[in-house]
Amino acid sequence: MASFSGGFYFCFLLVASFVLFSCSSGNVSWAATDFDFGTLTLSSMKLLGDAHLSNGSVRLTRDLGVPYSGAGKVLYSKPIKFRRPGTQSSASFSTFFSFSVTNLNPSSIGGGLAFVISPDDEYVGDAGGFLGIMDAKGAQSGVVAVEFDTLMDVEFKDINGNHVGLDLNSMISTRVCDLDTIGVDLKSGDLVNSWVDYSGSTRMIKVYVSYSNLKPKEPVISATFDLNEYIVNDFMFVGFSGSTQGSTEIHSIEWWSFSSSFDETPSYSSVLPSGPPPPPPPTASLMNPTADTVTPPPPSVAPQPDNSNATSHEDKGSGKCHNQLCKNGPGAVVGVVTAGAFFLGFCALALIWVYNKKFKREKKSETLASDVIKMPKEFSYKELNIATKGFDSNRIIGHGAFGTVYKGILPATGDVVAVKRCSHSGQGKTEFLSELSIIGTLRHRNLVRLQGWCHEKGESLLVYDLMPNGSLDKALFESRMILPWPHRRKILLGVASALAYLHQECENQVIHRDIKTSNIMLDEGFNARLGDFGLARQIEHDKSPDATVAAGTMGYLAPEYLLTGRATDKTDVFSYGAVVLEVASGRRPIEKEVVGVGKGGANSNLVEWVWSLHREGRLMVAADPRLSNEFDEAEMRKVLLVGLACSHPDPIARPTMRCVVQMLVGEAEVPIVPRTKPTMSFSTSDLLMTLQDSVSDLNAMITISTSSSENSFTGVAGGLDLV
Known part of the structure; x- marks a missing residue:
């Protein structure tokens, strides 16, 4: 009994140590951000204007008949901490991205694209030389951008139609580099790689451009500026913006990784001097990020000693762990083994229970096309039931052909939403599937945004942004x-x-x-x-x-x-x-x-x-x-x-x-x-x-x-x- 208790206590310590280690390892800097195309999902990106998904990449502009001028933007949906409140301490960041520019009509003029740091996640600027960053009235202040311009615009003092520039609250670049000097043609249709690094401590930004996957030794732009002087909020949004001007120019973002922190160097930048993370192969898809070749290598960490070295070190230092186990004899070993087996059996039962619950839940969803409804968020019935106060009739704000719309307040976030409760008829279910499969993939500023769905307890529910001014x-x-x-x-x-x-x-x-x-x-x-x-x-x-x-x-x-x-x-x-x-x-x-x-x-x-x-x-x-x-x-x-x-x-x-x-x-x-x-x-x-x-x-x-x-x-x- 004593042996079992000792073994169980040892097992408990192992579990507690694992939990503490998990918590401590997950307790990264509160301001750090790290993501890439291998970890991004549709819900973590925001597509605005002409931006859309195509074959696993993000296209900022559309292949439309000329003359056509348009602009699009894709942003990481969560705001990123760029400044500590009440201080002049700005974040360091590093980003790597691969893009291509294809002009199906070489005789038409283009536009360009840019990596942007923006104060909001709704605004899309003008087309043409404005690159969707700002408009002709100079709206949208607080923008920092690195532009890849394929249109020579005299108004903005462009040097040619093939340059990279640093834009600080203005479409007139502070620093410019002619990409002809390094043999890079933005409009070639070939994949172009770029790295942008900014140090919050030295206030230095460096921009690198190359056809190669290897980061060049010399930047094409190197400049010193204080990020605090140009950003208007502590939290900002990052992403890409692109535009056309009477052309069919297509701007595709094939790969993107981003990392920021308030340390001297962001965690991700440690891998950059020796080369960037490998870009995805041609077959890699944004919607299928499971391939090992897509995910970049993790940040380098200090090597850990192996178990044998750790044991000998303990033996030489105090002699407690190893000698105590030997002193207790085979009983202690049996106790440890027994407790370990008990713990593993308990874990197996827990996994079986969780799997069984999940299987039953999936079975209850009948033949609902799960591949159609992976993109919007799935809400639980309990969550939406609480949000609408049990679908209280006083919460009804509208009626559709096959359902009723309720006002809801999500308990987790306090967000106010509209919950559409589709009727239980066959037509109601058909409408639910139709609406979910279609509007869930659409992104346009003049479409109601679908937040998520629920198909549980025989209910088909759709969750939308609530429109404060009702219907027209x-x-x-x-x-x-x-x-x-x-x-x-x-x-x-x-x-x-x-x-x-x-x-x-x-x-x-x-x-x-x-x-x-x-x-x-x-x-x-x-x-x-x-x-x-x-x-x-x-x-x-x-x-x-x-x-x-x-x-x-x-x-x-x-x-x-x-x-x-x-x-x-x-x-x-x-x-x-x-x-x-x-x-x-x-x-x-x-x-x-x-x-x-x-x-x-x-x-x-x-x-x-x-x-x-x-x-x-x-x-x-x-x-x-x-x-x-x-x-x-x-x-x-x-x-x-x-x-x-x-x-x-x-x-x-x-x-x-x-x-x-x-x-x-x-x-x-x-x-x-x-x-x-x-x-x-x-x-x-x-x-x-x-x-x-x-x-x-x-x-x-x-x-x-x-x-x-x-x-x-x-x-x-x-x-x-x-x-």
């Missing part, structure tokens, strides 16, 4: 305050930008299928955030969509969609046109009751009413009278014409959403809208083929009202959701 529908028709014209104009531009992203800039085209004011949310600055992707579909670009049951809300549905059941980007454009007319006129797309003469007669369909006003030369009558003429008449007329152009009966005649954005910002003219609303017609063969293709896939009937002179399709009830 409520802001237009239920708020006591009249939504002013500048807000309406900004909202329409935001929605157009989001749809242009979904239709033309995603890897797979996304058709929303339910564009309406109640699905457009407003953040604290009344910026539009398009949400509710439960009816959305992803298709490959230029691929014909399949016929389905027409889904959406009457008043927003395109006539050809009602006929064929085929949703395309052009059906989304029609819905957007209805939203434009709704926002400009302050009138719902379908009025349930006949409106008075002041509203233009007895026509209850908004699109038809505005077309009739345009035919009569009285288009401005459609402007919302509640605005009391507090708007620019030319702007209002342009917006109404954009709404009519998008609502054209012929889908081919409707503009793309990218063109709509250009119209709204004044970069393109609004197309001539005919005074008389055109009719939509089908040839007999096309109509028969469409119906034959559609009937086999439809499970519901759509009533079609046809006249002898033209094909027309009208809804019988306003706000009716078709499923």
